Amino acid sequence: MRIFRPLLLLPLALAALAQAKPTSFVIKSVHVDQAGIWREKSDGGDSCARFHLSDKAATRWFHKAKEVTERAWREELDWTPCFATGTLTTSDGKTYAWDLDRSGRGQVKISDTVSTFLSGPELPFAK
Template identity: 30%
Template sequence: MVIASLIFAVTASTTAAMDDGSGTEPKMRKTHLPPISTVTIRNSGETSPSSREPGEQCANFRLSYQEIREYINRAAEVTEHDYFHMLDWSPCYASGDIAFQDGVTGSWSIQQYRAGSLRLSNGRILYLYCPQCQAKAFPPSDN
């Protein structure tokens, strides 16, 4: 009985050690955002200033208003750490402004590899990820 308990304890601790949150996908949680009133596009097909590649690589990264709304409605929130350390970075992005039906406004940004962010007028900053989102401008997804 003691040996069985010891084996169980070692197995459980090994499993817990392997599940330390360092997987390849970040932990995601619902955003609980109110319905969107309006979306505007300020930049589309832009290249990050930190990119060393020429700007034409991003010329085809253009999202429609409907694709932006679907992304914001479907995306999950991730921690700032996971956003900067676990998600693939893309120099290609689109950005603009958003207003919600509860009066909160803000700015949005969506990268080509499905990471995004919302900076809201109430001071809240949401880091987003939507691996299941589909748009012509996104690369094919494994999901």
């Protein structure tokens, strides 16, 4: 299987969290568990149901995505309440959960308290 090479910088927790060092990994595979999820309890969920994201489209997105700071991810990037979730596996066999919204704002959850924040192309109705 072809290995995609987006280098995502992930904080490596050391004994002292203040001295976290980045490490990179190579994504081996991406799997979409669920797409078309609506975060809000309001109108709009119907249009979100049309958001279909395949494993192939998610893999392409991760290949093009760039890491951003958490502040930029939370305060500067556009976002939509419609998103997809899944897992990715790295070349060293580790698996991480991710979520990605239609606007192209995503995150990889390294642990309960550590995430890598990403920005990539918009995915309005990806297939």
